[in-house]
Amino acid sequence: MSEFKHRNPKTGGVRPVKPKWAIERDRARRAGTAPDTIWLFGLHAVRDALANPRRQCRRLIVTPNAAARLADAIAASGLEPEISDPRRFSAPLDPQSVHQGAALEAEPLDWGGLTALCAPAKSDPAPLAVLLDRVTDPHNVGAILRSAEVFGARAVIAPRHHSAPETGALAKSASGALERQPYLRIRNLGDAMQELSGLGYALVGLDGAAATEIGHAVAAAAGQPLGLVLGSEGAGLRARTRELCTGLARIGAAAEFASLNVSNAAAVALYAASRRG
Amino acid sequence: MSEFKHRNPKTGGVRPVKPKWAIERDRARRAGTAPDTIWLFGLHAVRDALANPRRQCRRLIVTPNAAARLADAIAASGLEPEISDPRRFSAPLDPQSVHQGAALEAEPLDWGGLTALCAPAKSDPAPLAVLLDRVTDPHNVGAILRSAEVFGARAVIAPRHHSAPETGALAKSASGALERQPYLRIRNLGDAMQELSGLGYALVGLDGAAATEIGHAVAAAAGQPLGLVLGSEGAGLRARTRELCTGLARIGAAAEFASLNVSNAAAVALYAASRRG
Secondary structure (H helix, E strand, O other), X not given: OOOOOOOOOOOOOOOOOOOHHHHHHHHHHHOOOOOOOEEEEOHHHHHHHHHOOOOOEEEEEEOHHHHHHOHHHHHHXXXXXXXXXXXXXXXXXXXXXXXXXXXXXXXXXXOOOHHHHHOOEOOEOOOEEEEEEOOOOHHHHHHHHHHHHHOOOOEEEEEOOOXXXXXXXXXXXXXXXXXXXXXXXXXXXXXXHHHHHHOOOEEEXXXXXXXXXXXXXXXXXXXXXXXXXXXXXXXXXXXXXXXXXXXXXXXXXOOOOOOOOHHHHHHHHXXXXXXXX | OOOOOOOOOOOOOXXXXXXXXXXXXXXXXXXXXXXXXEEEEOHHHHHHHHOOOOOOEEEEEEOHHHHHXXXXXXXXXXXXXXXXXXXXXXXXXXXXXXXXXEEEEEOOOOOOOHHHHHOOEOOEOOOEEEEEEOOOOHHXXXXXXXXXXXOOOOEEXXXXXXXXXXXXXXXXXXXXXXXXXXXXXXXXXXXXXXXXXXXXXXXXXXXXXXXXXXXXXXXXXXOOOEEEEEEEOOOEOOHHHHHHOOEXXXXXXXXXXXXXXXXHHHHHHHHHHHOOO
């Protein structure tokens, strides 16, 4: 339990508290699921994973109803589904999961290395990437993957620890984008930023108190590879992350109270960056 | 129960299912809370509500720890707090609510009428507004309120029924914006759109399949009042809502799969609109 020393948000006390994804992981472990697999759930997420040739699927548990609705995807996948009684759905999921009668055990996707994924090319000399500095909420990361896909970012890059892991909840919020949009978990964010700088990237950090407006900041990187760096809502960018940015930018008027949700900030920054020329 | 005829997302069946906010409301009713009040929770939301002179507060339940952290806000409000044991926190909240030891019973805010709130003025001849067509997720509506505040929209307008109600969960996602950003629940969205048209508003509906890109659509409304109309993620804009729009616009490239989360789409549209000149 020593891995979770957060302040308990309910009581304000500092006794260890296990985050939801760890409960999910431990439940999967008790159920005999291999530690390196994840359980995806929900008709949309399961259908997209089954249709993804890069996704290694291991076990599919479905209700008769879900089996009928996923019939084409199941047939195409070649996977033998286990049919489960809807009233005793047997997949090791969080009881709150809106699984719609479908759960799929699968391996995380392997997106390869940072340089291979993000290096500028003749056909795409000014790629976009998103870097997340300890964004732990799976709903926010899921929404960011959707936005990254819409605006054609090469990857969403986050440190392996202290980031929302690839889970069923994240996949559900990503609404299919997890299958298509690289979510690259790296060992160290600072190292990744230096690697991107070496590839010619400008790195713009989002900060509500910055003097430069995002539209101006990204215009300065016109024709150049660009990384957008976002911190967690509470803590913002860490000192080292901040130092490694080419510049900082804010979205909207600098306001005393107002602030954007982190996935909303990412969407606006991606939109601005995609129009930088 | 006849008010909830949704398809059950877990089983796929069509038996009635009660949404979370209705469970919350019914729990409050059983606890003797007046039907027209809401329970706000969490240190941030409670502090902002106590500090809001427009917010009518009725009952404050806090743990000793939360009472200490909110001491200034409580003193300024003149409200007599009820101190509760953290292990038996007595406010009628959803057990999953991250209340941090603070819960406040309050009346919904009265934002007045649509025309008073949204009419163009000499000092602000081209106001912005957001209209939501049956967006029911409180987290999305909360995030939209934050974005509306950041980009200076006059109001977020939604039908009284089939929209996320003003609840503690919405207030928490809004991170304080619920106290400052008008969230106007009207009887009929079509009527509100016609009222805004009468005030000179252009009404741009968001639709992933539209031919016009959002940047172009809002540029056409430069110098003019502008309403951004967003539908629910599943169903999109209803036929009548679509008809009452001045035009439709998409965000990003028209993609076969990719789509934005509704709060992310609202943030991008608000950013684009705030820069329309």
